[in-house]
Structure formats: structure tokens, C-alpha cells
Amino acid sequence: MTPRSSLNIPCATDDPSLPTPCLLLDEARMAGNIARFNRHLARQGLAARPHLKTCKSMAAAQRLLRTPAGPATVSTLAEAEYFAAQGVTDICYAVGIVPDKLARVLGLRRGGTDLSVVLDDPVTADALNTAAKQLFTDGDAPLPVLLELDCDGHRSGLDPAGDELLAVAAIVRASSFLELRGVLTHAGAAYACGDTAHIAALARQEGEAAVTAAERLRSAGYDCVVCSVGSTPTALLGEYPQGVTEVRAGVYPFMDLTMCGLGVCTTDEVALSVLTTVIGHRRQDGALVVDAGWMALAQDRGLDECFPKWGFGLPCTLDGTPLPGLRVSECNQEHGIISIRPGEAVPSPALHERFPAGSRLRILPNHACATAAQYDVYHVLRQGQIMACWERIRGW
Structure with missing residues (x-):
């Protein structure tokens, strides 16, 4: 350094x-990119939950966040710990949780951070519940969980229309240590396109996948407050359907040649x-x-x-x-x-x-x-x- x-x-x-x-970071260019992103979401009545995996800096993050406390998204627990120490207390850890990371998650929550986690597998949900039995104390509130959805076959997540979505939700509801907060997806396929119209269509597809899953969960009696979507290409080139509650993206303040190519x-x-x-x-x-x-x-x-x-x-x-x-x-x-x-x-x-x-x-x-x-x-x-x-x- x-x-x-x-x-x-x-x-x-x-x-x-x-x-x-x-x-080098050109501050004026960054400010222009942030303003453009926020204007585009505001026209749709949506708010951002900025992904801080790119900036990894409180000085940069404070220019993205709606309030000093967040909301924010992270991709590592090191990021969560760093930003929590800086006063960011509304954080989504948007990478699949595994039980051996639960102790660090609880440490953050016990320190006052409302940290939510993501999972997409019934085996993981069972294992997380088992680990929680060993680690939770009487004063610990249930851990908020978002179910990850696969909206484009790109990486991971549950089928929004599949039976496993409700099966994982049932495991979460049956646990004394977990609570269902909502659903989350990421339009990773947008990074493989060279056609802005196609990316705009993927934004609609991304949003519809999340809304469909959320409606299925609510119809089955589950709470589903959060309907979270996001990628920089879809967020800036498309519009989301009604029912989406927040948009996560991380590259937009900085941009890069991939974004130029798209x-x-x-x-x-x-x-x-x-x-x-x-x-x-x-x-x-x-x-x-x-x-x-x-x-x-x-x-x-x-x-x-x-x-x-x-x-x-x-x-x-x-x-x-x-x-x-x-x-x-x-x-x-x-x-x-x-x-x-x-x-x-x-x-x-x-x-x-x-x-x-x-x-x-x-x-x-x-x-x-x-x-x-x-x-x-x-x-x-x-x-x-x-x-x-x-x-x-x-x-x-």
C-alpha cells in the first residue's frame, strides 16, 4: 500500500x-455514474441496496449509501465486518451461507448489525439450523434468510416455479433460529450479451422471476417482505416489474470496459x-x-x-x-x-x-x-x- x-x-x-x-479513481466520473443510477431507479419508485464488493472502502461507500447505516450488500464477511465497524448496520451478505461461517455472522448480529444471509438448498438449510442449535443463546434473534433464485440459468439458486422453493421455505419456518425475509436473484446472463435490448428484456425476466417466487411464498402463507434483484447492466438498461422492492448492483459507480462492451x-x-x-x-x-x-x-x-x-x-x-x-x-x-x-x-x-x-x-x-x-x-x-x-x- x-x-x-x-x-x-x-x-x-x-x-x-x-x-x-x-x-486511480476519477471522483467526478464516479459521482456522475452514481447520480445516473439513482435517477433511473427513482423513476421506477425503487431504492438501491448498493453492493460494496467493488468499492471495499468507506470513503467510497458513503457516496453510494442512502443513509450512514445502509442498506448495503456485501460479498464477504470481511466486508461485512469492516463496514459494520464503520456504522453500516443494514447489510445483506449475498453469497450462499455455510454453517462454518455462522459464528462470524452471529458476532456481527450481536454487535447490532442487521445482517441477512442467503441460501438455496434444503441440505444447507438443515445444516444451518443444526449449527444454530449449538451457537445460539437465549438473547439471539432469529437469523434473517433470503432464498436465492435462478432467473437465467447462470450460476446458482432455486427455480422460482419449482417445488424446492417451498421445501426450503418450510425448513426455514420450522426452525426456531431462522426467519424468512424474502427472495433474491442476480441476472448474471446479462454479462454475456452484446445487445442492449436483450439486456433490457433480461431485467424484466429477472424481476418477474423474483416477483413470481415472492407471490408463491405469500400464497403458501410465508412472509416475504424483500424482493431483491440486481446487476449493473439490467439495472441501468432495463426496468423492473411492480413488486420488486430493492436493486443491488456494485460496478455502476466505477464502470469498466465490460460495461462499455455491453x-x-x-x-x-x-x-x-x-x-x-x-x-x-x-x-x-x-x-x-x-x-x-x-x-x-x-x-x-x-x-x-x-x-x-x-x-x-x-x-x-x-x-x-x-x-x-x-x-x-x-x-x-x-x-x-x-x-x-x-x-x-x-x-x-x-x-x-x-x-x-x-x-x-x-x-x-x-x-x-x-x-x-x-x-x-x-x-x-x-x-x-x-x-x-x-x-x-x-x-x-
Whole structure:
């Protein structure tokens, strides 16, 4: 991590006291992305439960949350513990729970955090109930449970129209330690589309799956207060049916090249980038060698099968302007190769003349979550200057 004391803030991105690679966050772009997201939901009468798995920073999260206490979504218990310590007390842990994590969940709840969990399997529900018998004390309130739904065959979850939905709900209701709070789904298939109309249709499908499951549960006599949906593409490109109560998404404040490829945003709206330095040139073709390899950019190729033009990232000038015809074509652990895309004209002057060793560039990431996960701190840009450092947390 770059200590705050090592930088004279404010500083420029070409300041030699700023080591590379490092993670830059354009605050104005982030603010614009957040405002757009909130406006789109407000038009539908919906509220966000922001997913904090991407930002992993209280300084960033406070710009997303409706109130200092939340609501919020997390993907790890480390995130839940960190944000709870910062006063966020309404949290959904939106990854399937297993019994060996129950002690940490109870620790958070006993500390005053209304933490809900997710499950999608009767065996897990039984095992969680068994573990709860050993861990719960007389003062512990029942643990709120959301049933995860499969709305598109992408990853996990219960069939909204299947018998197992009601079977798992019955196990939860029979337990003295669990209580059913609602249903939750995620339109993961939206990340495999290149058609904005298709993504909009998936938003409707996502919402209808959740509403269908919620109505089935209510008809069977179960409480189902929460009907939770969300992914950045569907949330921004579609609209949800009546009955959805909240929308979870995490990439929207930052955006990335995957979102660009899906038609969710433009490169001018990507708020995250990696600052890198040219450390040499490849002799056979004049490509740039930079100090941002896959440890700095991550190995996620985004939508490479549909949008191969960006490779491991899109090179930009220091002011964030994309460099026409260039991409990060190769990555080793600490070396990145920036070369001319196939079919593009060779620029003049040549790359090695335009960008000698020591030159600095910015690289837009394919996947904001994966790239940001490599770093312990954001270097926050305001009007082209680094004006603050926001610490990030990592781990599980």
C-alpha cells in the first residue's frame, strides 16, 4: 500500500513521488455514474441496496449509501465486518451461507448489525439450523434468510416455479433460529450479451422471476417482505416489474470496459484506471513494455470473445483520453505489453518515440472488481490532480 505520508497531496499523476502501478479513481466520473443510477431507479419508485464488493472502502461507500447505516450488500464477511465497524448496520451478505461461517455472522448480529444471509438448498438449510442449535443463546434473534433464485440459468439458486422453493421455505419456518425475509436473484446472463435490448428484456425476466417466487411464498402463507434483484447492466438498461422492492448492483459507480462492451456506458464514464510507467520497448515490433502486468490489471479478459479489441485493458493518456488503435495485448506478472491492434495503421511517430521510457499512461480495466481487488488504496482524482487517498480493504 502507498502510505499517505509518502505523497505530497495534491500531486500530479506524473509526480515521481507517486509509484506505479497504482489505482486511480476519477471522483467526478464516479459521482456522475452514481447520480445516473439513482435517477433511473427513482423513476421506477425503487431504492438501491448498493453492493460494496467493488468499492471495499468507506470513503467510497458513503457516496453510494442512502443513509450512514445502509442498506448495503456485501460479498464477504470481511466486508461485512469492516463496514459494520464503520456504522453500516443494514447489510445483506449475498453469497450462499455455510454453517462454518455462522459464528462470524452471529458476532456481527450481536454487535447490532442487521445482517441477512442467503441460501438455496434444503441440505444447507438443515445444516444451518443444526449449527444454530449449538451457537445460539437465549438473547439471539432469529437469523434473517433470503432464498436465492435462478432467473437465467447462470450460476446458482432455486427455480422460482419449482417445488424446492417451498421445501426450503418450510425448513426455514420450522426452525426456531431462522426467519424468512424474502427472495433474491442476480441476472448474471446479462454479462454475456452484446445487445442492449436483450439486456433490457433480461431485467424484466429477472424481476418477474423474483416477483413470481415472492407471490408463491405469500400464497403458501410465508412472509416475504424483500424482493431483491440486481446487476449493473439490467439495472441501468432495463426496468423492473411492480413488486420488486430493492436493486443491488456494485460496478455502476466505477464502470469498466465490460460495461462499455455491453452498451451500459462509454469509455468517458469509466472512473477507474491504473496508472502505469513505460519501462522499455519490445525490439521486434516497437511495442511498449509497462510496469502493469496481470498483478496490476488482473487476468480478466472481460468480453474478449465478443470484444477482443481491448485485450487486457485500454491505454489512455494521463488525462484519461483513450489512445486510438492501442491495447494491452499481453500480460505477465509484472509486465504489460501495449501494442497496436491488428488491422490498425502504424502510428507516426512510432510508439517508442512518442512514449520513451519513463512516460506514464493510464489503463482502463476490463473488470473493475477484479482490478481494484489488487490494490489497498484509491488515488482520488479531482480535476486531474490527486487530491486524496482512500484506503480499501481486502480478504474474506
